[in-house]
Amino acid sequence: MTMHQTIHPQPAKATRVQFMVEDDKAMLRAARDLTKGLGEAKPAIYWTDMLVSAGVGYAGIAVAIVSGSLGVKIAAGLVAALAFYRALMFIHELTHIHRDALPGFRTGWNLLVGIPMLTPSFMYEGVHTIHHKRTQYGTVEDPEYLPLALMKPWSLPLFVLVAMLLPVALIVRFGVLYPLGLIIPPLRKFTWERFSSLSINPEFRRKAPEGDFAGRVRWQEAGASLWAVALIASVFVFGWQPLATALAILSLAAVLNQLRTLVAHLWENEGEAMTVTAQFLDSVNVPPPGLAAEIWAPVGLRYHALHHLMPSMPYHDLPEAHRRLARELGKGSTYEGANHPGMLTLVGRIAKSTMGTRA
Known part of the structure; x- marks a missing residue:
């Protein structure tokens, strides 16, 4: 997830026939039948995980700012970057859980994480769901899809490194x-269409918010704007180093997220x-026993392919759902x-694929 990119890497001429498969109905039935009893979001898990992650992040950033030791x-x-990264990833859960499932969690997350990190939930809500639509996944209408494997080799490092600029871009945006x-x-319309969604497709243009969602956008956007102005003003009060330290930490979190997105x-x-099956196979699970994926793909994102089969499944139930499906469906x-x-x-694998696009 990164704010709408302004760099437009062009896809190279495809060197393969598009991989398409018919739906595996047995797998789809298993995903439905074997996960009965799962799917209820547990407030204690969500609140504890989010609060601990945010708390560790703020403690880490405070130590990084005040410490006189470079090593410290x-x-x-x-530590702060990893903790903030995990806390920020709850924005993904907010787009899928029923609005009544976790009373107060959306507001709490926005006040504690979304607005202070200049990524309020409106930047993903109403955008990410398009990525899950059966007829729009992987098409030009998908805000979260680029045919990266079919682009030029330089597209991959550019895709990752541009995320370093995200914190500064968010300060300018808000x-x-x-x-x-x-x-x-006209500037307001331009900003909303181009710079109000966590997307990677440069052709995506966001439609104006409507109904209750428009009301949530107003207070989240105003809050983020006030905070961004305060951050800019802090340079004249505390000097540039505290803000630069915070931005460096958030840049690291953004790059890590961009690697995960890759x-x-x-x-x-x-x-x-x-x-649906082709979409599933174009998506990625990185299941246990490895532990590293819990760091770079937290809050259930190591089961991203499974998530595409069951988008509303809470992140804490995805490991059990995976175990059931893997055991039943087998090698x-x-x-x-x-x-x-x-x-x-x-x-x-992706880099190797881009190498075939040089001609």
Whole structure:
């Protein structure tokens, strides 16, 4: 997830026939039948996980700012980046859980994490659900899809490194563009369409918010704007170092998330509508026994392919759902086809695919 990119890497000419498969109805039935009894979001898990992650993040960033030791700054900054990254990933859960399932959690998350990190939940709500629509996944209408495996080799490092600029871009978006947009309507429209969604597709244009959602957008956007202005003003009160330290930590979290995004899918679709099974196989699970994926794909995101089968399944139930499906469907099944060993293997596969696009 990154704010709408302004860089437009062009897909190279495809070197393969688009991989399409018919739906595996047995797998889809198993996903429905074997997960009965799961699917209820547990408030104690959500609140505890989010509050601890945010608390560790704020403690880490405070130590990194005040410490006079470079080693302590680096260690505290790393801890803070990982903790904030986990806390921020609850934005993904907010787009899928029923609005009545966790009373107060959306507001609490926005006040404690979303607005302070300048990524309020409106930037993902109403956007990510398009990515899950049967006829829009992987097409030009999908805000979260690019055929990265079919692009030029330089597209991959550019895709990751541009995330370093995200914290600064968010300060400009909320601290400069939003206030100016209040008095310049065309700028307001431009900012909303281009810079109000956590998307990677540069062609995506966001529609104006409506109904109750428009009300949530107003207070979240105003809150984020006030905070962004305060951050800018802090330079004149406390100097540039505290803000620079915070931005460096958040840049690291953004790069880590961009790496996760890079391996969340195989990115091999050329824009055609895909079956549910094809979408599943274009997505990625990185199941246990490895522990590293819990760090770089937290809050259930290591089961991203499974999530595409059951988008409303709470993150804390995905490990059990995976165990049931893997045990029932077994080796050589379609389900096993979405399981991958780790980030390095996935990056290597995508990079190798881009090498074939040089001609």
